[in-house]
Amino acid sequence: MMQRCLQLARRALGRTAPNPLVGSVIVQAGEVVGEGFHPGAGQPHAEVFALRAAGDRARGATVYVNLEPCNHYGRTPPCSEALIAAGVAKVVVGMVDPNPLVAGGGIARLRNAGIEVVVGVEEEDCRQLNEGFVHRILYQRPFGILKYAMTLDGKIATSSGHSAWISSQSARNLVHQLRVACDAVIVGGNTVRKDNPRLTSRQAEAHNPLRVVMSRTLDLPTEAYLWQTAEFPTLVITQKGANPKFQQLLWQKNVEVIELPSLTPTHAMAHLYERGFSAVLWECGGTLAAQAIAEGMVQKILAFIAPKIIGGSNAPSPIGDLGLTNMTQALALERVRWQTIDSDCLVEGYLPQK
Ligand SMILES: Nc1nc(O)c(N)c(N[C@@H]2O[C@H](COP(=O)(O)O)[C@@H](O)[C@H]2O)n1
């Protein structure tokens, strides 16, 4: 039932920030009598949709939900009260809500009302689905995911900058799927100049992240896929006073431009946090990737490794200089997993939290 909650929650992938992904199932005498998911901030919570679907059959039933029911008046009233009013007998919770406005209060409220509450079912999967939301709440900044594709000898392009394609079509499809789950995708000016990326999800009906370009100088091409904003918006983040003429050209193309006093990954992520974003994908080159890692703006890494060799010392690598001189300083990923995708290998893991 908890896995079904996660499945339902995923229907809103990429659309709920700053809120979490939540699904709920109501079971009465072994039969599913109601299901629901949270479609987005400002809309009713998953439990409310499930209660509406169950109607009177919620009385005496068991409610499954991947996140603790809320207990506060936010954009919507507390689900704890709705569950109590509906007369449910038992609530099975995937994980405690880290939001300080909830943080165990929903569970306590239900228990005080005589409802049996079980906590921590399929907890690891529940945590992973909402890792962006959890990070946002705990650290007041979005969760950063760095993704790159490299050859067996650690290159992301030839020395002339050619990179299409390093990884297989199946690996690229997985990246499109990853974009569905993210609120924004960031590249630097170099990537726009060299690759002219689209940065979309390539899936009908699916969510597309806000496409973000970080560029200090705005020394960017006048024509690029990213400036075609009829379907998908683009945000360019630059530094105060940079290239006013080019800024004007971008605005004419409906590309939003914002100037920050100082253009760093930290400041860019702070801005995206203010916009309500939870999960941000870094698809940038090595220099920006190294800066983002050094500033603690990357929490998770997904490295696609293709069994191809480019060779040469001038071919760029996925992560630039981190200033490390000794192997004991190497950043050792935690909770590492790997899988094969066609002939490529995907290694993923988490950077130690600073
Ligand atoms: N249990 C649960 N189910 C949902 O469907 C939810 N969206 C949440 N969200 C929690 O409540 C906060 C948002 O409240 P409003 O939508 O503003 O009323 C969010 O931060 C989570 O803590 N929980």
Ligand SMILES: [Zn+2]
């Ligand atoms: Zn709620």
